[in-house]
Amino acid sequence: MPATDRGFLVGVSMSGGHTRRITQNGRSSHHHFDAESVYLRDFCDDYRADLTGAFDFVLVEVSRAALDSACDDRRGARVRSLECVTGMRDQVLHHLALALGAAIERPQQASRLFIDQMSVAITTYLVDNYGGSTSAAPVSSRRLSRLHEGRAKAMLRSRLDGSVSIADIADACSLSRSYFIRAFRETTGKTPLQWLLAERISLARGLLRDSELPLTEVADVCGFADQSHFTRAFAKYEGQPPGVWRRRARTT
DNA sequence: AGATCGCCCCGCCATT
């Protein structure tokens, strides 16, 4: 695999009998994996692995953003890399992988909250135990904490009637309005209003596709006070007006 | 954190 900026990959061997030859930076090495063996990969590096024997791994991909977020949440210096001795055993990771694997084997029953929390647990554990070089000084993060992010998004969703202002939400997070807007943008990649608009459009797409509601009612349900404004906003976001979008969604 | 200010989102109306 050629190098990419996808972050890191942690592989946890669930049973034994796997062997691989890894070629990286022109060097090759042989590794044997028992149950509970782990390896870590930085997607920044070119990577080639010739696999032999059984392959029974849980693979977890960790983005750099997730790594940064985990570092910020524990108020520590940001970790730049994750490193471990390939093939070393790690009982904790093995158990975490077991729990995660059991949950995602039945996706229809899986609790999104549980999987999210497991992701946080695994990432935090990786930072604590395999965090490599760190930034010299703790980065003063302007990202929202997970608590504030969740609270802000919940308040924005409840704001469909327009009764809650951005200042109210910032207050609820004990932040100034300007700081909150910036932190929200750096956390989600969107300003609060842009994020809310994306939520509304997403809701509208579902109603257009799966219901027979006229546009006026779709607009109302999605928090748009009048149909003309809804049509305009939808067309700007999706590139075509809602009626056209609906007909095309039905025919494809 | 708080003040400022330009911009655009929103709601309303009209028209096709």
Added chain:
DNA sequence: TGAATGGCGGGGCGAT
């Protein structure tokens, strides 16, 4: 009658 488009003013958003 429903959907799409356009104009317009006020107020809140978002950047500084």
